[in-house]
Amino acid sequence: MAFSLLAASAWAQEEAPALEGEQVVITGQRPGPGLWKVSKGEHVMYVFGDYSPLPIKMDWRSKEVESIIAKSQEYLPKPSFGIKVGFWGGLKLLPYAIGFKNNPDGAKLIDVLPAETYDRWQVLKAKYIGKNEDIERERPMFAADTLYRSGLEKNGLTTRTGVYDKLDKLVKQYKVKVTPSGFEMELENPGQAIKAFKNSPGADTDCFAKTVERLESDIDAMRVRANAWAVGDMSKIAALNFADREEACNQAVFDNEAFKSNEKLRHAEQSARKAWLANAERALEANGTTFAVLSLSQLLGPKNYLLELQAKGYTVEAPE
Known part of the structure; x- marks a missing residue:
């Protein structure tokens, strides 16, 4: 069991302003972007750039990826982090799980959000969700997730997207x-942590506000990024800025009274990054061919993992 709010799919990307006229979301079978190549001598690691959201009706398939996986000696999935409670911990957690998503003391979104943000939420809720009174009692981070999806x-x-499932299948x-590069922390007293989370005021209005902002202004930019990824248009991909939309929502968890004192959790992303880079160096030393995955923000953004490898003397080649 792990908290869905700290799923390994964290660290998604926000979108830059859209290119004018971008409306069509590509469908059918598409290859996605080319592969980054990291090498030292005859030892090579190919890195696949994962991304979401993608077109609903797009079917990803890359013959290049399949051929490289077929000859690889090792696979490095994306770095991940999460909270584990274990079987017995899960049983202890159950009595506290009811109402986990709701604001404490029966508060509604109108009570915890700034008035201007709540008004904007009402417009988007009517557009994308429709009538749903239960969601008005949820914490902003959970309501924001439903709204975003x-x-x-x-x-x-x-x-x-199903892309990661297809990679695992191959x-x-x-x-x-x-060789996973995950950081998973087990709570010593999950029931107490959940109880504390349920009873503590939320620190997630920034998460909510950023989600509203993205849906108000950046839908066209999301189409740009999704279309560019689908056809492997690196010029468009490289031209768009990367920033973490999810950062504010992750921070809402880290800043909650139930978890803010846990140093291991606060440094989970950094720990997972270090683990991935260490595994990458070891794999490059040991294998002729390695296949790895990072998100596009970890390949192009300010958190670019490959710059660290390049600084250590590895040759890094981006796809054209």
Whole structure:
């Protein structure tokens, strides 16, 4: 069991302003972007740039990726982090799970959000969600997640891309060794942590406000990024800015009274990054060919992992 609010899919990307006229979301079978190549001598690691949201009706398939996985000795998935409670911890957690998503003391969104943000929420809720009184009792971070996913779906986009599942299937098909770079922390007293979370005021209005802002202004930019990824248009991909939309929502968890004193959790992203980079260096030393995955923000944004490898003397080549 892990908290869905700290799922490994964190660190998604925000969108830059759209290119004028970008409306069509690509469908059908598409190859996605080319691969980054990291090498030292004859040892090579190919890095696939994962991204979401993508077009709902797009079917990803890359013969290049499949051929490289087939000859790889090792696979490095994206770095991840989460909270584990274990079987017995899960049983202890159950009595506190009811109402987990709701604001404490029966508060509604209108009570915890700034008036201007709440008014904007009402417009987007009517557009993308419709009548739903229960969601008005949810914490802003959970209501924001529902709004974001509904907004994407209404615009032909989804975060459930299926790309990662297909990569896992290929890795299993060719029996490639898998080396995860995950950071998973087990709560010593999950019931107490959940109780504290439920009873503590939220620190997630910034998460909510940023979600509203993205859906108000950046839907066209999301189409630009999704279309560019689908056809492997690196010129468009490289021209768009990357910033973490999810950062404010992750921070809403870290700043909550139930978790803010946990130093391991606060440094989870940094720990996962270090683990991935260490695994990458070891794999490049040991294998002729390695296949790895990072999100586009970890390949192009300010958190670019490959710059660290380049600084250590590895040759890094971006796809054209």
